[in-house]
Amino acid sequence: MTVASQVKQTLAGLKGVQGTLRIYSTQTQDEETLSVYKEALETTEGIINDLEKRLQGLEFQEPQYKGN
Amino acid sequence: MAMWLQILYRSIALFILVIVVARISGKRNITRVPTYKFICYHAVAIIAALISVNVIKEVVFGLIALGVWILFPIILDYLSLKSKWFHDLVNGKETVLIKHGKIMEESLLQTRLTGEELLRELRYKNAFNLADVEFAVMETTGEINVYLKSDKKPVTAHDLGIKAAPQTEPQTVILDGNVLNEPLASLGLNKEWLRIQLENMGVSLDNVFLGQVDSSGDLYLDLFDDAIELPQPKVKEMVYANMEKAQASLFTYAIETNDENAKAMYEKNAQKLKQLMEKLKPYLLR
DSSP states (O other): OOHHHHHHHHHHHHHHHHHHHHHHHHHOOOHHHHHHHHHHHHHHHHHHHHHHHHHHHHHHHOGGGTTO | OOHHHHHHHHHHHHHHHHHHHHHHTOSOOGGGSOHHHHHHHHHHHHHHHHHHTTSSOOHHHHHHHHHHHHHHHHHHHHHHHHOHHHHHHHHOOOEEEEETTEEOHHHHHHHTOOHHHHHHHHHHTTOOOGGGEEEEEEOTTSOEEEEEOGGGSOOOHHHHTOOOOOOOOOEEEEETTEEOHHHHHHTTOOHHHHHHHHHHHTOOGGGEEEEEEOTTSOEEEEESOTTSOOOOOOHHHHHHHHHHHHHHHHHHHHHHOOOHHHHHHHHHHHHHHHHHHHHHHHHHOO
16 A cells, blocks of 8 residues: 555544534534534534545645555 | 202312313412422312312302412412522421431421431432432422532532533424424424434334434434334544544555645644544543
8 A cells, every 4th residue: 555545544544533523513402512513513624624635635745556 | 849959060170170271270289289289289189079079058158268279389489589588487497407418407497307317318318328418408398308428529620620512401302103393393494304313213203202303403213113223323433533644644645645734734634633623522432
């Protein structure tokens, strides 16, 4: 497995986490819980963006593995 | 009118009357009322029974007596609500039996409680050892409540310094195969949501005996058919495990990469994720 595909896998995992957190944030009735989930969504969003940028860099460096 | 008919009519009328009275005289537990109320309840019961079996010949006389015994507690209740002074006059005040771990003997005498009885009441409250009790009080209803010494009290999450996620009461949304709309709506959910959840679990509605939704929106089901093993909600644990996995991967990438910028980025994000996991732990795991 290339580095790019490994990063892609982690990225997918994080996106799954973010999706589930988003579901919970819409289901919760409690203000405090909601704010924690919102914060978690923002943090994961930041990490996902960083990883995506890195992924672009990796694919630029190793175009032969692009799409794997 | 035949005697038996008279008794039948009286009994039915009084039965309905007594039910109405019981409904308007409040929801308080009959075993936990001040003594005077206990007496009133009994007086009402006895007078009603006497009218019912025709011992009190004149219904009107019986109803007058019944009315007094029914109305006076209600009036007293109302006045007690309005005035603290009146409340204390009618209900009396609670008596402190143990203070700073020491039994107040004069209070025992005043409440006519023997030492054995006090110990028995303490045992009811799981205080077998007198040395564990800091404070005990006899309420106006005769019940004894106990405050344990601070090192003997049950441990709470607060004592351990653990953050616990706020949780509200679960709502029962399915009972006996029927969807209960009101609790469902109070959670901001609807029948369609429930249908999708049941579909995901592969269960039909008429097989569900009881379904509860907790404050985070997870559905717990109990089925009529106990042979079916249901996957109980483990989504939160999964999310946490996935975050752990992602965090570990980020650390690995940070070690493996030769690019300084990328290394810093991975490390920063791994750190961020770790902090986030700490924060989410009480909400996702418990």
